[in-house]
Amino acid sequence: AKTDVAGQDEVEIPVLGSQGQDLGGQRQLQIELLAKDNALKNAQMKNQHLQRVISVMGALLTIMAGIFIFLLYRRVRTVRNDKQELQQANMQQEVHAVRDPLTGLYNRRSFIELMKSRPLKLETERREDSADNPDCLILMDVDLFRQINDTWGHAAGDEVLTEIASRLKDAVRDSDMVLRWGGEEFLIYSPKSNPAQITRLVARVLHAIGVKPFQVADLQMPVSVSAGFVSLPFAGVPESECSWEKTLQIADMALHLAKAQGRNRACGLAQLLIPYERAMPVLECDLAAAISAGMVELIEVNGPDQVNMDHSGSGKE
């Protein structure tokens, strides 16, 4: 301590001046830095939290999108399956509407539909060649089929019908139509066949059925058919006068004549030898009388020789 003029000691006041200010400033700076640091950490924590929320939300969204896509896929698949099933059902219905379920052949209904659409064709394409190349109807009935059923059982009978269908299809041209007319009756519709072709086709059909016994399980069965055949239009008579239904009735009469003459054969009615109006009433009542009276020309086709047509004995190999 210094002594002043009055002899009193001068007290040395510490110089806080700029040093103190520095300290205060540093502390302030530290506080600010800490505050900034805190703020940064807070911001980082908030950021991390936000990121976690975003990740969770993203995961949730992904899961939900996955579930949505899965459900959508299932729905689309179900709708597609339903549609396919419906289409298949419709197709089956269509097939059953035109096909016989046992043999797979066309059925009676499909033939009627075909005949309904036929007059349209008649007007255009058939005019020129219908006289030379008429269509042909061959109606067939399996011989003694009841005996086959009674002796070997209904299932064996069914197999015989299926095999007949297969042999008939093999015997005809691609353009011919083979139908199961009902029960043990079959029909071949052969468009545009001349008379010589018709006779050959009928012979081929009888041969296809009768030449080789049918193999059913371990049985060997001789099978034959009888047939009646006619041209359509019948004997050149316009269909406006003799419709396809009436023509088929005439084929049925010819078929019964073939049965009466001993089976395994076919009878065809070709030309009328007197006018249709006079021939028809006799023909419808008594075909044999109409033939012997020279009203209609008869064509006969024999089937192949049969070894033994009696099914009441055993046909086991």
Ligand SMILES: Nc1nc2c(ncn2[C@@H]2O[C@H](COP(=O)(O)OP(=O)(O)OP(=O)(O)O)[C@@H](O)[C@H]2O)c(=O)[nH]1
């Ligand atoms: N297995 C089987 N039999 C059938 C079917 N449809 C009809 N039948 C049988 O066919 C037989 C027809 O017999 P009939 O009309 O008396 O004539 P048939 O014994 O063939 O004698 P003919 O015609 O005089 O040679 C009957 O026994 C019917 O039950 C079928 O889908 N399956």
